[in-house]
Amino acid sequence: MTTIRDVAKKAGVSVATVSRFLNGSGYVSADAAKAVAEAVEELEYELNPVARSLNTKRSSLIGLILPDITNPFFPELARAVEDVALSYGYTVILCNSDEDPKKEKNYIETLKKKYIAGFIVTSNQLDAPHYADTKLPIVALDRAINEKIPVVASNNKEGAVLGTNALLERGCKNILFLRGPEALNPANDRYDGFMEAIGKSDVDYRIVTCPFHYADSQKIVERELQANPEIDGIFASSDVSAAGALKAAAVLGRNVPDDLQIVGFDGIAMGEMLSPGLSTVAQDVYKMGAIATRVLIKRIENTPLEESFYEVPVKLVLRGTTRSVE
């Protein structure tokens, strides 16, 4: 393996000059730069990142902490993070936390020892001390931590208004809102949006809390639809719940979208594959991941940040679970 000393010898300069040239730091004369560049070229020298890390206590690793990559929301996010990270020369370490503070803490400790450059985090434990105390750059996704940590999130409230209005405009008179877990910020924002939009109308509605889980959602919606047959619209706080609702409707023989219209939230790929295709408030998950990564890299590289809150717009995607508006 070629080392910086080999390059220095070949170029007839000292290792310090080579290092300065390589890092663009300090003074290097044009002559020296040329000699070093040639030596690097000829010897096909490549810098050893491990040796560099040992000194600088920095690396080009980024930790991506998320609850579970298996959750359909996250693969696209991970993809975006990885794409952007790669383009800036960073490498992504995947960490499934299961929302377990112990696992999160453990990852942070382990990766700190590897001199990780920063973290992108999706978690509800974000106020936990292991984040607050970390000196490392962190960017939060979807859920706010504290003022010092930048956040990238969808415009959940506006999205919920959009979704609710879509049902109202299409003639729904009795809407069931599947509210997400109250521990989740985005779920609460969606709830706020629903309340705002429904408050401006005069239609009846019901609210039921419902985990982001397919089978549970199906069960809950079956129960609700049987107990309240007058329901003619469902707005779900997640596509997975909406898929459960759609299944419940199918099981009960309710005709979607003629008797019952459904709108989900998230915009996961699966929505397209359902029959009928799921109308939904789509988040631009890729964009969220991409922005979060760019923001993180700016923090890592000490580029000043313009903002500390990045809101990504959502988009109403209408498919088969809603009628066309008259």
Place this chain on the structure above:
Amino acid sequence: MTTIRDVAKKAGVSVATVSRFLNGSGYVSADAAKAVAEAVEELEYELNPVARSLNTKRSSLIGLILPDITNPFFPELARAVEDVALSYGYTVILCNSDEDPKKEKNYIETLKKKYIAGFIVTSNQLDAPHYADTKLPIVALDRAINEKIPVVASNNKEGAVLGTNALLERGCKNILFLRGPEALNPANDRYDGFMEAIGKSDVDYRIVTCPFHYADSQKIVERELQANPEIDGIFASSDVSAAGALKAAAVLGRNVPDDLQIVGFDGIAMGEMLSPGLSTVAQDVYKMGAIATRVLIKRIENTPLEESFYEVPVKLVLRGTTRSVE
């Protein structure tokens, strides 16, 4: 930060003894071991993995190279790899290759510089020189490389026999087989299985090549169903294609499973959420990932391997796109 020298001083021994104790290498007397253990405890010493890597040219990083984490097959795989890696003290680096040999090569080069311990790879480029030449431990998933590289794969052929027989037993008389891309080993194994099973029957069949892509599959199946209305069973080489087929059936008003039965292949989570639920030949993706990771770690740690080919059984999962057998 506490270093090995601090520990040595506190324990009244040399750094060499501490290092030997920490690594369980060489001779360390009971007295010395006790003193070092106590010093480590008191100082809360933690070994610096970067410094270690620089010497040993090894790390506890594992590279997971896959085409695209967004493809529904891979998140569960990644999850399994991560879980097992974590339990053995390894960290997973996520690499989306898009099946692009350049990207793959680039990842391998980059990660080699970081002294990565080994790779788990899903790729069709596996015979490419950047794999063959790599001295590092590699385990291939789903697709064979060369004899030196262990492979973990589903029993695709048997799975296809299982899936085909499921349709035959349920009275299908005219089966459409959606064959996967011919460049893919697993797709070809599934084709072989289909041919074997169908050959033992006397029913009619058609074969059409079909990418693992939802919308394309839908289009192809719509065309086929219109041209060949006698088709009463579809066996798809992937669940995504099966989902497209199901959509096509819905669009054409074909009743599933009464007029038309569908069986997919893969067992991705989405299958459950479709209406009717998708019958499929499910791969145990988690298990594949877990085995691959254990095999890789054995190779990394030079534990001898019993085998070089690990076949994971598949399972027929019957849901709503097939009838109950009379």
Place this chain on the structure above:
DNA sequence: ATAGTATGTGTAACCGGTTACACATACAGC
């Protein structure tokens, strides 16, 4: 002429581990 600043370079210590090698001791077998 003189001080002060910008430019340019090299030496050597340092990051925090691992390990080759030298050396010491204990005990076995002959």
Place this chain on the structure above:
DNA sequence: GCTGTATGTGTAACCGGTTACACATACTAT
């Protein structure tokens, strides 16, 4: 007693970079 082997330990070089600091020169301002 002597040789050989197993056990135990420390010194110092090494992994491959970064960087503080000392030193040298050129140029500007006074």
